Amino acid sequence: MTEAAHMVARIALLVFLVSSMLAAGLSLTPRAILAPLRNVRLVLAALALNFLVAPAFAVMLTMVIALERPHAIGLILLGGAAGAPFLPKLVESAHCDLGFAVALMTLLTVGTTLFMPFALPLIIPDLQASPWSIARPLVMFILTPLAVGMLLRRNPAISAASQPIFTKLGSLSAFVLLALLVVLYFRDLLGVLGSGALAAAIVFITGLGAAGYLLGGSREATRGVLGLGTAARNVGAALVPASQSFSDPKIMIMLVATTLVMLIVLVPAARWLARKAQ
Numbered sequence: 106m107t108e109a110a111h112m113v114a115r116i117a118l119l120v121f122l123v124s125s126m127l128a129a130g131l132s133l134t135p136r137a138i139l140a141p142l143r144n145v146r147l148v149l150a151a152l153a154l155n156f157l158v159a160p161a162f163a164v165m166l167t168m169v170i171a172l173e174r175p176h177a178i179g180l181i182l183l184g185g186a187a188g189a190p191f192l193p194k195l196v197e198s199a200h201c202d203l204g205f206a207v208a209l210m211t212l213l214t215v216g217t218t219l220f221m222p223f224a225l226p227l228i229i230p231d232l233q234a235s236p237w238s239i240a241r242p243l244v245m246f247i248l249t250p251l252a253v254g255m256l257l258r259r260n261p262a263i264s265a266a267s268q269p270i271f272t273k274l275g276s277l278s279a280f281v282l283l284a285l286l287v288v289l290y291f292r293d294l295l296g297v298l299g300s301g302a303l304a305a306a307i308v309f310i311t312g313l314g315a316a317g318y319l320l321g322g323s324r325e326a327t328r329g330v331l332g333l334g335t336a337a338r339n340v341g342a343a344l345v346p347a348s349q350s351f352s353d354p355k356i357m358i359m360l361v362a363t364t365l366v367m368l369i370v371l372v373p374a375a376r377w378l379a380r381k382a383q
Contacts, residue, residue, distance in 0.1 A: 117282040122246040125190040125275035130254015131268040141208040155187035176302040179359025182343040188213030189337035199375035200382040201329035218243045234350040293358045306363040329378040
């Protein structure tokens, strides 16, 4: 029974990655991506926050807070995984700049695929995996569906018919994946409640959100996007090396626990931003 549940979780992960990236690609045009990225200062701030500050912050927290090694690895994996597929929905509920959110998600997704294969072996010394072994599934299940979706976007009929389907499929598979992981690791998640892992996750998510908000420029709409976009880590991208390069279940437990923290922190944060916009 447990083995079957693990198999369904792996299938749900692949379906979530492919469908959510296809849906994202089907909603994108080159103009929609490039126009908001003309603000060089914002782009550089986003890249620095997500690929310098976030990994460094994760490593620093593992040194300051006494974490078990697998929990530390899970946090570091999230530090290098940016571009959460649900960012546009989160930003839409916050009444912030949706165009910038879509462009930022695309930029960070591509950046994650380039960053993780080369950075993870340096940040996690005992990671026994080559850069290509880390990059291959990211390219297959994240970048390729995104590119295919953008190509299909050129056909309005196909785009209009398939985009809602992939969006719903991505949401459903994400729910199934999270529910299965919570069920499979429920007892271990209860153990995290009394450890430093939960505190590290809370500090990590709130700290990144605050840093992104403060460095998001003078416009409230872009500050909200950069705050949410920096705090919303790409759990799907982190799950790929976690499931393929490591065998310790505590790494997966840390990813699930931090995902729950993200939901608890970022959904109210989006509502706060919406009230502030009004």
